[in-house]
């Protein structure tokens with residue numbers, strides 16, 4: 187059984203001539219007989235930025251954990267790159283390690299502190315690199331966790347609501363950071379978010395998860411940086427909010443505000 | 445509009461530090477000591493029941509000067525250290541075995557839990573039969589008490605490590621040993637320190653019991669001899685030495701905790 191599961195989350199070696207960073211075929215994950223992910227299909231081409239929307243509890247984090255290789259009690263086939271990085275919904279810093287050591291944890295070789303400092307500098311936390319995690323604010327901890335994911339230079343970056351605890355300004359900075367990293371590294375990104383606008387500003391493709399499958403997807407064919415007031419984007423937003431089951435008047439109102 | 449009664453929010457720094465902390469902590473014991481001296485001096489506490497602090501101080505300095513007390517302390521401390529090291533190694537090894545793997549848990553935990561229900565003091569007669577009345581049964585008794593405390597707490601510490609952190613470590617690419625070193629063991633450290641504290645307390649207790657086994661050396665020996673001659677002052681000196689050594693051990697553990705557990709986001713008291 188265990189070896190079987192191993193094969194399912196199969197590290198994609200460099201030699202494999204596959205232009206996809208993620209291939210998921212008829213994936214099912216059940217908790218106590220209830221299928222949270224039910225025969226899900228998903229392909230993410232290399233270098234694509236994908237945003238995943240969906241109501242709370244629809245299984246977004248579960249899918250992310252499967253892709254990260256952390257959840258192997260699955261049926262179906264999942265192919266992901268070997269080099270993955272995850273930023274979880276909660277920061278999950280090791281409380282017994284200073285921030286910079288947290289950033290370096292698990293990196294191959296023994297990279298020097300300056301590597302961590304550079305990554306922390308990028309998320310605006312350079313001055314906190316010698317702090318204990320308990321002394322960080324919620325948003326700072328989340329940024330440290332983001333730095334820890336980014337420093338790994340992954341082929342697939344999995345982000346589970348990484349900007350949740352950030353104020354509007356820091357959020358924009360962090361979004362730009364992820365966007366920059368994505369553009370310079372060309373890694374595939376799967377960003378789980380509840381923020382439709384964020385999804386539309388950042389992603390090439392926006393997926394909506396519902397009923398255990400990808401129920402809807404829109405492609406965002408606009409150059410970056412994008413403008414939320416762009417009628418094309420606004421139109422997509424209405425469409426997505428509709429899909430997410432937001433009442434029509436509310437959707438209209440959001441549109442008006444923007 | 446009626447005026448609202450305002451009260452200042454007093455900054456902590458203004459309220460604190462009027463009296464240094466160590467001084468505040470010593471007032472209680474000093475007061476009790478004073479009370480004791482007064483009771484002895486006024487005859488409320490007769491000297492054949494309990495000697496006065498003054499007499500005891502004199503006896504203590506005499507015992508230090510003729511070398512009996514330092515020698516006895518050395519012997520006793522050595523016994524505790526030996527027992528602590530032996531029991532510590534066994535306890536931590538067992539806890540690692542059963543904490544880190546299910547297999548280890550199944551093999552080790554049930555047996556340890558079974559032996560744990562035996563009061564360790566009750567083992568004295570068996571130890572005497574097995575090991576005679578030399579150093580061995582005393583050290584074994586201390587080691588036994590230490591083993592169980594460390595085992596329970598280190599094991600609980602390992603199993604108390606946040607599964608989310610293990611997962612985070614996994615996703616960061618840590619292997620099995622990396623996980624143990626960077627996540628499991630540091631996470632089990634608070635438990636281990638608690639275990640160490642309990643073990644030290646048990647170790648001194650075991651020492652007292654152990655030294656009643658026909659000791660011809662150590663503090664327990666002084667204690668037994670003093671009992672035969674009704675020397676309450678010597679008895680109290682010995683008790684104080686036990687207590688002081690226990691305090692010293694506790695101080696060492698506290699210092700260790702302060703150094704090793706400074707990362708802990710726990711409540712430290714108002």
Ligand SMILES: Nc1ncnc2c1ncn2[C@@H]1O[C@H](COP(=O)(O)OP(=O)(O)OP(=O)(O)O)[C@@H](O)[C@H]1O
Pocket residue numbers: 217218222240241242243244245246247248249275
């Ligand atoms: N270990 C588990 N055991 C049982 N049920 C679980 C477990 N983990 C998740 N679930 C259930 O699976 C469903 C999907 O959970 P998941 O965490 O993937 O939701 P989510 O889409 O990330 O939600 P949110 O947006 O609130 O983070 C939920 O109904 C949850 O209760």
Ligand SMILES: [Mg+2]
Pocket residue numbers: 246247248275346
């Ligand atoms: Mg989630």
